[in-house]
Amino acid sequence: MRTPEKLTEAIHQRGGKVTPQRLAIYRLLAGNQGHPTAEAIHEALREVMPMVSLTTVYKALNELAAAGEVKRFDVGGVSHFDPNTDPHAEAVCLLCGRIRDVEATVPDEDVRIDGFRVSSVATLFYGYCSDCAARRIET
């Protein structure tokens, strides 16, 4: 994702508008390595903007994903958003649900699929983080 300032500039250049809510969403996402859900962004945003709706957050996040500014991927039917659009994979802990970035060779998002526009590529590794692996009972 570009910086909130650069992103705002680009949207203005296209004649678009950036509401204070959207700018706040960009700021919450910038550099965020926690792979937040829309609900998590909404919760954080409500602390400063109590009136903002979850729908507004979803719309803004999905637009960013469609524009390729953030990577969106689903885990267990829940969407997560990652401002890191450099090629990388995610490691998902099956016990605590924590998601972290991992360096890995991932498929090229410039791949051509007939009748389909690729906006991002997600490669997920499932397993157990070191905290959970230590606690896990081996069978």
Ligand SMILES: [Zn+2]
């Ligand atoms: Zn990631």
